[in-house]
Amino acid sequence: MGLRKKKRRDERTASAQGWGPAAPQQALGQEWAVELRGVRRQYGRGTGAVHALRGIDLALPRGSFTAVMGPSGSGKSTFLQCAAGLDRPSGGTVRLGGTEITGMGENKLTALRRTRLGFVFQAFNLLPSLTVEQNVLLPMRLAGHRPDRRRSAEMLARVGLGDKGGRRPGQLSGGQQQRVAIARALVTQPDVVFADEPTGALDTTTAAEILGLLRSAVDTMGATVVMVTHDPSAAAYADRTLFLADGAIVDRLERASAAEIGDRLKALTAPAFAGVAA
Numbered sequence: 001m002g003l004r005k006k007k008r009r010d011e012r013t014a015s016a017q018g019w020g021p022a023a024p025q026q027a028l029g030q031e032w033a034v035e036l037r038g039v040r041r042q043y044g045r046g047t048g049a050v051h052a053l054r055g056i057d058l059a060l061p062r063g064s065f066t067a068v069m070g071p072s073g074s075g076k077s078t079f080l081q082c083a084a085g086l087d088r089p090s091g092g093t094v095r096l097g098g099t100e101i102t103g104m105g106e107n108k109l110t111a112l113r114r115t116r117l118g119f120v121f122q123a124f125n126l127l128p129s130l131t132v133e134q135n136v137l138l139p140m141r142l143a144g145h146r147p148d149r150r151r152s153a154e155m156l157a158r159v160g161l162g163d164k165g166g167r168r169p170g171q172l173s174g175g176q177q178q179r180v181a182i183a184r185a186l187v188t189q190p191d192v193v194f195a196d197e198p199t200g201a202l203d204t205t206t207a208a209e210i211l212g213l214l215r216s217a218v219d220t221m222g223a224t225v226v227m228v229t230h231d232p233s234a235a236a237y238a239d240r241t242l243f244l245a246d247g248a249i250v251d252r253l254e255r256a257s258a259a260e261i262g263d264r265l266k267a268l269t270a271p272a273f274a275g276v277a278a
């Protein structure tokens, strides 16, 4: 009983801060860009079951930049996959831009991913045989829309590659390729951009440029970015950092420095915490 009361109080505190259940924006009838309620993901059954996500409650406003961190095996990839409709939760609901994707058929889900989500991966994932411009136009083509060349030129200019539309990805540096991927992710004005270790393959200076681009997409275009990273200095670009441990959100920081984020992460991997969590 006491515990339940405490849980409710914690939930209220969390909602006031915009990342927990029953959030104030919802009361105003506004939609969240990303909303997870009680999301669980279990691999296998019985005694051998792995609980990769143990009930994630999360509501992220439009125009926000969120970093997700946690020790290896804490559930970051599973979280990203479930939030982006690439994997199906064992329980709970996921809403993207107000649309519930849980239970959506595969074709509809694929269409939604193409038009309403953007992806940026560690390995850039550009198509090498296409030009830079064709890569940026790809989400529109796949969605069956008329490719808008003016829009792709605008996006390439935004990421500082206005003169590279005719090149192939192989003729560009890693940082330039990731800029193309960002232009491609933003071209459809998606509800959410999911970034999975977007700077994992880049040197520090180039990484800072890429993170600056993501930050400015949020600040100037109203984009919503959710980024999984293991790097506290990357997470420091975000508005908030969520910490996962053992399949649950166990901590968060708002507008924190890389040092603060690094310290919090270290605390999660410390043996004392592992003892408490077990």
Ligand code: ADP
Binding pocket: 043, 044, 050, 051, 052, 070, 071, 072, 073, 074, 075, 076, 077, 078, 079
């Ligand atoms: P992270 O990205 O933080 O390293 P993951 O989401 O990859 O964590 O994994 C969370 C947990 O789920 C881990 O214990 C992992 O071993 C387990 N897991 C992930 N994918 C599978 C799978 N396909 N089958 C079984 N267990 C899995």
